[in-house]
Amino acid sequence: MNFPVDLKERWGGRRYNSFNHVLKETFHSRVDKLSLRMDFTCPNRDGTVTVGGCIYCNNASHTPRGYHPGMSVKEQIEQGMAALRQRRGATKFIAYFQSYTNTYGPLSKLERLYRAALDVPGVVGLSIATRPDCVADDVLDLIADISRSVYVWLELGLESMHDKTLQWVNRGHGLREFLDAVERSKARGLRLCAHLILGFPYESRGEMLQTPMLLNRLEINGVKLHNLHVIKHTVLEKIYRSGAFTLLSREAYVSLLVDFLERLSPTITIHRLTGETYRELTVAPVWSLNKIATLNAIQKKLDERDSWQGKVYLRRALMESQPTDVASQELMP
Numbered sequence: 466m467n468f469p470v471d472l473k474e475r476w477g478g479r480r481y482n483s484f485n486h487v488l489k490e491t492f493h494s495r496v497d498k499l500s501l502r503m504d505f506t507c508p509n510r511d512g513t514v515t516v517g518g519c520i521y522c523n524n525a526s527h528t529p530r531g532y533h534p535g536m537s538v539k540e541q542i543e544q545g546m547a548a549l550r551q552r553r554g555a556t557k558f559i560a561y562f563q564s565y566t567n568t569y570g571p572l573s574k575l576e577r578l579y580r581a582a583l584d585v586p587g588v589v590g591l592s593i594a595t596r597p598d599c600v601a602d603d604v605l606d607l608i609a610d611i612s613r614s615v616y617v618w619l620e621l622g623l624e625s626m627h628d629k630t631l632q633w634v635n636r637g638h639g640l641r642e643f644l645d646a647v648e649r650s651k652a653r654g655l656r657l658c659a660h661l662i663l664g665f666p667y668e669s670r671g672e673m674l675q676t677p678m679l680l681n682r683l684e685i686n687g688v689k690l691h692n693l694h695v696i697k698h699t700v701l702e703k704i705y706r707s708g709a710f711t712l713l714s715r716e717a718y719v720s721l722l723v724d725f726l727e728r729l730s731p732t733i734t735i736h737r738l739t740g741e742t743y744r745e746l747t748v749a750p751v752w753s754l755n756k757i758a759t760l761n762a763i764q765k766k767l768d769e770r771d772s773w774q775g776k777v778y779l780r781r782a783l784m785e786s787q788p789t790d791v792a793s794q795e796l797m798p
Protein backbone atom coordinates (compact mmCIF):
# COMPACT_ATOMS: atom_id res chain seq x y z
CA MET A 466 0.00 0.00 0.00
CA ASN A 467 1.46 3.37 -1.03
CA PHE A 468 1.32 6.50 1.10
CA PRO A 469 -2.11 7.96 0.16
CA VAL A 470 -1.68 11.28 -1.62
CA ASP A 471 -4.56 12.88 0.26
CA LEU A 472 -2.91 12.14 3.61
CA LYS A 473 0.45 13.41 2.43
CA GLU A 474 -1.16 16.69 1.39
CA ARG A 475 -3.29 16.97 4.49
CA TRP A 476 -0.29 16.43 6.74
CA GLY A 477 1.90 19.01 5.00
CA GLY A 478 4.20 16.34 3.53
CA ARG A 479 4.86 14.56 6.84
CA ARG A 480 4.25 10.88 7.39
CA TYR A 481 2.12 11.48 10.44
CA ASN A 482 -0.63 13.82 11.57
CA SER A 483 1.43 16.31 13.55
CA PHE A 484 -0.03 18.74 16.05
CA ASN A 485 2.19 21.57 14.77
CA HIS A 486 0.70 21.18 11.33
CA VAL A 487 -2.85 21.02 12.72
CA LEU A 488 -2.21 24.26 14.62
CA LYS A 489 -0.82 25.93 11.52
CA GLU A 490 -3.86 24.91 9.49
CA THR A 491 -6.22 26.05 12.24
CA PHE A 492 -4.62 29.39 13.12
CA HIS A 493 -2.79 30.16 9.85
CA SER A 494 0.43 30.88 11.71
CA ARG A 495 2.86 29.29 14.10
CA VAL A 496 1.37 28.55 17.54
CA ASP A 497 3.51 27.64 20.55
CA LYS A 498 2.51 26.00 23.81
CA LEU A 499 3.40 27.82 27.00
CA SER A 500 3.88 25.60 30.04
CA LEU A 501 2.36 26.82 33.28
CA ARG A 502 2.74 25.71 36.85
CA MET A 503 -0.08 26.83 39.10
CA ASP A 504 -0.46 26.11 42.80
CA PHE A 505 -2.13 22.74 42.26
CA THR A 506 -1.13 19.51 43.90
CA CYS A 507 -2.18 15.99 43.01
CA PRO A 508 -4.54 13.49 44.67
CA ASN A 509 -1.85 10.88 44.09
CA ARG A 510 0.49 12.82 46.35
CA ASP A 511 -1.67 14.31 49.07
CA GLY A 512 -3.20 11.03 50.20
CA THR A 513 -6.63 11.49 48.60
CA VAL A 514 -5.85 8.59 46.24
CA THR A 515 -2.40 7.48 47.40
CA VAL A 516 0.77 9.09 48.68
CA GLY A 517 4.16 9.38 47.05
CA GLY A 518 2.86 9.97 43.54
CA CYS A 519 3.72 8.07 40.37
CA ILE A 520 7.16 6.53 40.71
CA TYR A 521 8.56 8.45 37.72
CA CYS A 522 7.13 11.85 38.65
CA ASN A 523 9.16 14.91 39.54
CA ASN A 524 7.17 18.02 38.72
CA ALA A 525 10.36 20.09 38.63
CA SER A 526 11.06 18.34 35.32
CA HIS A 527 8.29 20.29 33.58
CA THR A 528 8.29 23.46 35.62
CA PRO A 529 9.13 26.40 33.34
CA ARG A 530 12.50 28.03 33.87
CA GLY A 531 12.05 31.35 35.61
CA TYR A 532 9.09 30.10 37.62
CA HIS A 533 8.87 31.07 41.26
CA PRO A 534 6.09 30.29 43.74
CA GLY A 535 3.27 32.78 43.78
CA MET A 536 3.60 33.85 40.12
CA SER A 537 0.20 34.61 38.60
CA VAL A 538 -1.02 33.06 35.35
CA LYS A 539 -0.50 36.39 33.60
CA GLU A 540 3.05 36.75 34.88
CA GLN A 541 3.95 33.23 33.81
CA ILE A 542 2.42 33.65 30.37
CA GLU A 543 4.09 36.99 29.74
CA GLN A 544 7.45 35.61 30.84
CA GLY A 545 7.06 32.55 28.60
CA MET A 546 5.87 34.65 25.67
CA ALA A 547 8.88 36.94 25.87
CA ALA A 548 11.24 33.95 25.71
CA LEU A 549 9.38 32.26 22.83
CA ARG A 550 9.07 35.47 20.82
CA GLN A 551 12.79 35.99 21.08
CA ARG A 552 13.69 32.36 20.29
CA ARG A 553 11.16 31.50 17.61
CA GLY A 554 9.31 34.65 16.65
CA ALA A 555 6.07 33.15 17.98
CA THR A 556 2.98 35.35 18.01
CA LYS A 557 0.17 33.01 19.09
CA PHE A 558 0.14 30.77 22.11
CA ILE A 559 -1.73 27.96 23.82
CA ALA A 560 -1.64 28.23 27.61
CA TYR A 561 -0.68 24.77 28.81
CA PHE A 562 -1.68 23.93 32.38
CA GLN A 563 0.93 21.21 32.71
CA SER A 564 2.39 20.64 36.17
CA TYR A 565 0.51 18.55 38.73
CA THR A 566 -3.25 17.90 38.31
CA ASN A 567 -4.84 20.93 36.72
CA THR A 568 -8.45 20.07 37.47
CA TYR A 569 -7.82 19.38 41.15
CA GLY A 570 -9.36 22.28 43.04
CA PRO A 571 -12.58 24.18 43.61
CA LEU A 572 -14.51 24.93 40.43
CA SER A 573 -14.29 28.68 41.06
CA LYS A 574 -10.49 28.50 41.21
CA LEU A 575 -10.30 26.46 37.99
CA GLU A 576 -12.55 28.87 36.14
CA ARG A 577 -10.61 31.89 37.40
CA LEU A 578 -7.28 30.43 36.27
CA TYR A 579 -8.44 29.19 32.85
CA ARG A 580 -10.17 32.48 32.03
CA ALA A 581 -7.23 34.55 33.32
CA ALA A 582 -4.99 32.72 30.83
CA LEU A 583 -7.40 33.45 27.99
CA ASP A 584 -7.49 37.14 28.94
CA VAL A 585 -3.81 37.57 28.05
CA PRO A 586 -3.51 38.96 24.49
CA GLY A 587 -1.93 36.40 22.17
CA VAL A 588 -3.36 33.36 23.95
CA VAL A 589 -5.56 31.54 21.42
CA GLY A 590 -6.35 28.36 23.33
CA LEU A 591 -5.90 26.14 26.36
CA SER A 592 -4.47 22.71 27.06
CA ILE A 593 -5.37 21.26 30.44
CA ALA A 594 -3.46 18.23 31.70
CA THR A 595 -4.98 16.04 34.36
CA ARG A 596 -5.65 12.55 35.69
CA PRO A 597 -8.64 10.56 34.43
CA ASP A 598 -9.97 10.12 37.97
CA CYS A 599 -10.00 13.87 38.54
CA VAL A 600 -12.56 15.12 36.04
CA ALA A 601 -15.89 15.36 37.81
CA ASP A 602 -18.93 16.23 35.70
CA ASP A 603 -18.97 19.88 36.82
CA VAL A 604 -15.31 20.26 35.79
CA LEU A 605 -16.06 18.78 32.38
CA ASP A 606 -19.08 21.07 32.06
CA LEU A 607 -16.85 24.09 32.76
CA ILE A 608 -14.24 23.02 30.19
CA ALA A 609 -16.96 22.25 27.65
CA ASP A 610 -18.45 25.69 28.25
CA ILE A 611 -15.09 27.38 27.63
CA SER A 612 -14.43 25.23 24.57
CA ARG A 613 -17.59 26.46 22.89
CA SER A 614 -15.80 29.70 22.04
CA VAL A 615 -12.11 28.82 22.43
CA TYR A 616 -9.74 26.14 21.16
CA VAL A 617 -9.27 23.67 24.05
CA TRP A 618 -7.62 20.30 24.59
CA LEU A 619 -8.14 18.14 27.65
CA GLU A 620 -5.05 15.98 28.19
CA LEU A 621 -5.66 12.78 30.15
CA GLY A 622 -2.75 10.83 31.58
CA LEU A 623 -3.24 7.15 30.85
CA GLU A 624 0.47 6.25 30.51
CA SER A 625 -0.34 2.54 30.07
CA MET A 626 -3.57 0.69 29.27
CA HIS A 627 -2.39 -2.22 31.42
CA ASP A 628 -3.46 -2.20 35.06
CA LYS A 629 -0.42 -4.24 36.14
CA THR A 630 1.81 -1.38 34.91
CA LEU A 631 -0.39 1.29 36.45
CA GLN A 632 -0.08 -0.53 39.76
CA TRP A 633 3.69 -0.85 39.39
CA VAL A 634 4.08 2.90 38.82
CA ASN A 635 1.62 3.75 41.63
CA ARG A 636 -0.72 5.67 39.31
CA GLY A 637 -3.62 5.24 41.72
CA HIS A 638 -6.10 4.60 38.90
CA GLY A 639 -6.74 1.91 36.33
CA LEU A 640 -7.92 1.68 32.74
CA ARG A 641 -11.51 1.75 33.98
CA GLU A 642 -11.19 5.36 35.19
CA PHE A 643 -9.72 6.39 31.85
CA LEU A 644 -12.57 4.78 29.91
CA ASP A 645 -15.10 6.51 32.13
CA ALA A 646 -13.41 9.92 31.72
CA VAL A 647 -13.25 9.48 27.95
CA GLU A 648 -16.92 8.59 27.72
CA ARG A 649 -18.04 11.60 29.78
CA SER A 650 -15.66 13.98 27.96
CA LYS A 651 -16.75 12.72 24.55
CA ALA A 652 -20.38 13.19 25.51
CA ARG A 653 -19.53 16.90 25.93
CA GLY A 654 -17.69 17.11 22.62
CA LEU A 655 -14.25 17.77 24.15
CA ARG A 656 -11.00 17.34 22.25
CA LEU A 657 -9.11 14.62 24.10
CA CYS A 658 -5.40 13.88 24.10
CA ALA A 659 -4.09 10.72 25.82
CA HIS A 660 -0.63 10.73 27.42
CA LEU A 661 1.28 7.48 27.04
CA ILE A 662 4.70 6.17 27.97
CA LEU A 663 6.34 3.42 25.92
CA GLY A 664 9.02 1.14 27.30
CA PHE A 665 7.76 0.11 30.72
CA PRO A 666 9.95 -2.83 31.77
CA TYR A 667 7.20 -5.32 32.52
CA GLU A 668 5.20 -4.81 29.33
CA SER A 669 5.84 -6.86 26.20
CA ARG A 670 6.00 -5.24 22.79
CA GLY A 671 2.70 -6.94 21.95
CA GLU A 672 1.06 -5.43 25.01
CA MET A 673 2.29 -1.94 24.11
CA LEU A 674 0.99 -2.35 20.58
CA GLN A 675 -2.53 -3.10 21.84
CA THR A 676 -2.80 0.57 22.86
CA PRO A 677 -3.28 2.12 19.40
CA MET A 678 -6.21 -0.23 18.84
CA LEU A 679 -7.80 0.99 22.07
CA LEU A 680 -7.28 4.65 21.12
CA ASN A 681 -8.78 4.04 17.65
CA ARG A 682 -11.82 2.38 19.14
CA LEU A 683 -12.33 5.24 21.61
CA GLU A 684 -11.90 7.82 18.81
CA ILE A 685 -9.39 9.76 20.85
CA ASN A 686 -8.45 13.02 19.10
CA GLY A 687 -4.78 13.21 20.01
CA VAL A 688 -1.92 11.31 21.59
CA LYS A 689 1.26 12.35 23.35
CA LEU A 690 3.98 9.71 23.42
CA HIS A 691 7.32 9.45 25.04
CA ASN A 692 9.82 6.82 26.06
CA LEU A 693 10.19 5.89 29.71
CA HIS A 694 12.92 8.06 31.12
CA VAL A 695 14.32 8.24 34.61
CA ILE A 696 14.33 11.59 36.38
CA LYS A 697 16.33 12.51 39.46
CA HIS A 698 14.77 12.40 42.92
CA THR A 699 12.11 9.83 42.00
CA VAL A 700 11.35 6.32 43.21
CA LEU A 701 12.06 5.14 39.68
CA GLU A 702 15.60 6.50 39.96
CA LYS A 703 16.25 4.27 42.98
CA ILE A 704 14.83 1.19 41.23
CA TYR A 705 16.79 1.95 38.07
CA ARG A 706 20.05 2.45 39.94
CA SER A 707 19.51 -0.93 41.65
CA GLY A 708 19.78 -2.51 38.21
CA ALA A 709 16.26 -3.95 38.30
CA PHE A 710 15.48 -2.97 34.71
CA THR A 711 16.95 -1.49 31.58
CA LEU A 712 15.63 1.24 29.30
CA LEU A 713 15.05 1.14 25.57
CA SER A 714 17.86 2.25 23.30
CA ARG A 715 16.99 4.97 20.81
CA GLU A 716 16.93 2.38 18.02
CA ALA A 717 14.53 0.11 19.95
CA TYR A 718 12.27 3.06 20.84
CA VAL A 719 12.13 4.33 17.27
CA SER A 720 11.26 0.89 15.93
CA LEU A 721 8.53 0.44 18.55
CA LEU A 722 7.18 3.92 17.96
CA VAL A 723 6.91 3.41 14.21
CA ASP A 724 5.06 0.13 14.82
CA PHE A 725 2.74 2.09 17.11
CA LEU A 726 2.12 4.83 14.54
CA GLU A 727 1.36 2.29 11.83
CA ARG A 728 -1.45 0.89 13.98
CA LEU A 729 -2.90 4.27 14.91
CA SER A 730 -5.80 5.80 13.00
CA PRO A 731 -4.70 8.63 10.68
CA THR A 732 -7.37 10.83 12.24
CA ILE A 733 -5.51 11.01 15.58
CA THR A 734 -3.27 14.05 16.03
CA ILE A 735 0.27 13.38 17.26
CA HIS A 736 1.12 15.93 19.92
CA ARG A 737 4.51 14.49 20.80
CA LEU A 738 6.72 11.60 19.68
CA THR A 739 9.49 11.76 22.22
CA GLY A 740 10.10 13.35 25.58
CA GLU A 741 12.98 15.12 27.22
CA THR A 742 13.54 17.16 30.33
CA TYR A 743 16.24 19.36 31.78
CA ARG A 744 19.73 17.87 31.46
CA GLU A 745 20.44 18.41 35.14
CA LEU A 746 17.40 16.30 36.09
CA THR A 747 17.90 13.49 33.60
CA VAL A 748 19.33 10.21 34.86
CA ALA A 749 18.71 8.11 31.75
CA PRO A 750 18.53 7.52 28.86
CA VAL A 751 20.97 10.22 27.83
CA TRP A 752 19.89 9.86 24.19
CA SER A 753 16.49 11.34 25.05
CA LEU A 754 18.17 14.71 25.62
CA ASN A 755 18.81 15.01 21.89
CA LYS A 756 15.24 15.40 20.72
CA ILE A 757 16.17 16.46 17.18
CA ALA A 758 18.25 13.30 16.70
CA THR A 759 15.33 11.15 17.88
CA LEU A 760 12.84 12.92 15.59
CA ASN A 761 15.25 12.52 12.69
CA ALA A 762 15.63 8.81 13.46
CA ILE A 763 11.83 8.41 13.48
CA GLN A 764 11.56 10.17 10.12
CA LYS A 765 14.35 8.00 8.71
CA LYS A 766 12.67 4.81 9.92
CA LEU A 767 9.34 5.86 8.37
CA ASP A 768 11.14 6.64 5.08
CA GLU A 769 13.04 3.33 5.10
CA ARG A 770 9.85 1.39 5.61
CA ASP A 771 7.94 3.68 3.23
CA SER A 772 5.48 3.84 6.07
CA TRP A 773 3.10 6.33 7.68
CA GLN A 774 0.63 6.71 10.55
CA GLY A 775 -2.22 4.30 9.96
CA LYS A 776 -0.58 2.02 7.39
CA VAL A 777 -1.36 -1.19 9.29
CA TYR A 778 -4.69 0.21 10.54
CA LEU A 779 -5.89 0.93 7.00
CA ARG A 780 -4.61 -2.38 5.63
CA ARG A 781 -6.49 -4.26 8.34
CA ALA A 782 -9.63 -2.25 7.62
CA LEU A 783 -9.32 -3.17 3.94
CA MET A 784 -8.74 -6.86 4.71
CA GLU A 785 -11.80 -6.91 6.90
CA SER A 786 -13.71 -5.55 3.89
CA GLN A 787 -14.69 -2.48 5.81
CA PRO A 788 -13.42 0.23 3.50
CA THR A 789 -12.23 3.18 5.53
CA ASP A 790 -12.62 6.30 3.44
CA VAL A 791 -10.07 8.41 5.24
CA ALA A 792 -10.49 11.25 2.78
CA SER A 793 -14.09 11.67 3.82
CA GLN A 794 -13.41 11.59 7.55
CA GLU A 795 -13.46 14.94 9.26
CA LEU A 796 -10.26 15.58 11.19
CA MET A 797 -10.94 17.59 14.30
CA PRO A 798 -8.53 20.53 14.02
Ligand code: SF4
Nearest residue numbers: 507509518519522565
Ligand atom coordinates in the same frame (compact mmCIF):
# COMPACT_ATOMS: atom_id res chain seq x y z
S1 SF4 B 1 -0.67 12.03 38.56
FE1 SF4 B 1 0.74 13.45 37.53
S2 SF4 B 1 1.29 14.98 39.09
FE2 SF4 B 1 0.34 13.26 40.16
S3 SF4 B 1 2.06 12.00 40.83
FE3 SF4 B 1 1.37 11.19 38.86
S4 SF4 B 1 2.57 12.21 37.25
FE4 SF4 B 1 2.83 13.36 39.20
